Amino acid sequence: MPAALLPAAAFGLVIGSFLNVVAARLPGRMSLAMPASHCMSCDTPIKPYDNIPVLSWLILRGRCRSCSASISPRYPFVEAGTAALFAGVVAVHHADTAALVMGLVLVAFLVPIALIDLDHRIIPNRLTLPAAVIAVVLGTALDPGGQVERLIAGAAAGLVLGLPALLRPTGMGMGDAKLIAVIGLFLGLAVIPAFFVAFVAGTVVGIGVIMRKGMMVGRKTPIPFGPFLALGAVVGLLAGHELIQLYLAAF
Numbered sequence: 279m280p281a282a283l284l285p286a287a288a289f290g291l292v293i294g295s296f297l298n299v300v301a302a303r304l305p306g307r308m309s310l311a312m313p314a315s316h317c318m319s320c321d322t323p324i325k326p327y328d329n330i331p332v333l334s335w336l337i338l339r340g341r342c343r344s345c346s347a348s349i350s351p352r353y354p355f356v357e358a359g360t361a362a363l364f365a366g367v368v369a370v371h372h373a374d375t376a377a378l379v380m381g382l383v384l385v386a387f388l389v390p391i392a393l394i395d396l397d398h399r400i401i402p403n404r405l406t407l408p409a410a411v412i413a414v415v416l417g418t419a420l421d422p423g424g425q426v427e428r429l430i431a432g433a434a435a436g437l438v439l440g441l442p443a444l445l446r447p448t449g450m451g452m453g454d455a456k457l458i459a460v461i462g463l464f465l466g467l468a469v470i471p472a473f474f475v476a477f478v479a480g481t482v483v484g485i486g487v488i489m490r491k492g493m494m495v496g497r498k499t500p501i502p503f504g505p506f507l508a509l510g511a512v513v514g515l516l517a518g519h520e521l522i523q524l525y526l527a528a529f
Contacts, residue, residue: 286368287361291331293386294360298353301393304402319347331357352393360389363512370516376420381515383412384464388508391457395504401453406460413463424466432462435469454503461511468518469511471525476503476510 296310303310315324322344328334335354342349367381387409395401410432417425436459443450458476462469480503487499513521 282368282372283365287365290361290364291357293364294357294389295329295331295353297360297386297389297393298356300390301356301397304390304404305394305398305400317342317344317347320345331361356389356393360385363389366516376417376424379420380413380416380464383416384409384461384511384515387460388511392505392508395453395502399500399502401451401457401504403453403456406453406456409460410456410463413460417463428463428466431466431469432459435459435462435473438473450503454507457504457507461507461514465511465514465518467522468514470514471518471521472507472510472514474510475513476506479509480506 299310299315313323315329316322317324319342322342325343328338328343332354335349335351338349340349340351341347363385364382367378367385371377371381387405391401391405394405413428413432414425417428436455438455439450439458440452440455443452443455458469458473461472465472480501483506484501487501488497491499
């Protein structure tokens, strides 16, 4: 297993570079393939040797080779973060092919979803719909015995956020409900600790915003919930069933 961590991380770096493109282009319905990667300031095409994940950013010191415009540190952070997540999934699920494949696919969807929600306050159907379809297909093909649990978990989790979103549209969005449903389709019962982690993290950040801005302004400050759901999903993916066992043992 340790020998597989390095290839997993290297693969994650490459995927993370592509996910940066997805997060930047998909909300504007731009092609993910054309035009080729280019500087956002001077439009100069980026050479292959300047497009190596993380390393090129470090060598160029975060600046375009042509115009010296600053390149956001988010790019290498996303690449390195995706690499770490891929390595983590392999480390935890190397003995379970179904969990391994579904975990890597889930991470590949969570990263751009979280970034897009942070930037635009939306969770695109163009990501959640194919993610749901892929979850059902992979689950049926790789682990048919656990598919009923995952389908029930996805439906139940979607209802938990979907009903409040329908009753109070100004609060939780339907995009969040679709995302938690997708997470349930991938994780099954592990969606429970995933939701708990997301709720706690979101609450802590919300309290922090209120303490900083005051009650009146803080309560009206929009906070995207997608990144918290993504965080919870990662916890559920890497340690969800263990957390459930700990809870059952304690209570």
